[in-house]
Amino acid sequence: MRRRKDPIPPGAEIYWGHRASYAVLGWMLTLPALVLAAIVWNDRRSGTGDWIAAALFFLLTAGLWLIIVGLMRSYMLIDGDRVELRVFSGKVIRFTLGEITGYRFGPLLRRPLVRQYPTLLLYRNGERLPADFLQIPGRDRLRELLRELELQPQLLTPEERAGRFPLNRKLRIEGDTLIRKGERIPLSEIEARREGDLETVIFCRKNGERVLPRFLNDSIVNKDLLALALERNGVAVGDALPRL
Secondary structure, eight states, X not given: OOOOSSOOOTTOEEEEOOHHHHHHHHHHHHHHHHHHHHHHXXXXXXXXXXXXHHHHHHHHHHHHHHHHHHHHTOEEXXXXXEEEXXXXXXXXXXXXXXXXXXEEEEEEXXXXXXXXXXXXXXXXXXXXXXXXXXXXXXXXXXXXXXXXXXXXXXXXXXXXXXXXXXXXXXXXXXXXXXXXXXXXXXXXXXXXXXXXXXXXXXXEETTSOBOSOXXXXXXXOOHHHHXXXXXXXXXXXXXXXXXX
């Protein structure tokens, strides 16, 4: 399962998928299929419809196992400046850290009771690498190395390059200003505060008036560009917004 075509270079870091966790998940999906098959097999009254349902269930389970195997075989190898990774589809992608010119954060993955994880998108000479770094082992280590390069978000549209981008239907950024329902708020007048027992970070004016939603969920887009704009105006965002 954990084979690689070439030997691992001495001193290189390699990160594998969580094989044991994926295997447990696979068996949790398989056991109901086995129970269903046993019921149908032992029930003499089972008709054609029952067998078709069991067959479809087995096909679904087999498809899920293929996905799990793809996740188990993924890896990331870091050898100095060189990075090699195998993605879910089995494709091997190679690049150097120096080739990465920018990044973006894609949609958030929702996980119950834990923080939300955005998909990391990397760009090489303006073209996005064909990999979803959310599903690749070693993602946090890669972010540490990329952070040392002080990369900026990839500006994809003329509006973004001009410093204009929406946050939602009622909020947008224009240069160094937040537009909220027609009101113009300089970004330099915004500060980040921690509130409540969970120390939720809220963005408000100096007088405490909140200017961004309390929970920056999927109702807010372009969070990485918002983090960049705020930090350029002296507002430290910490971990409240996705940033490389």
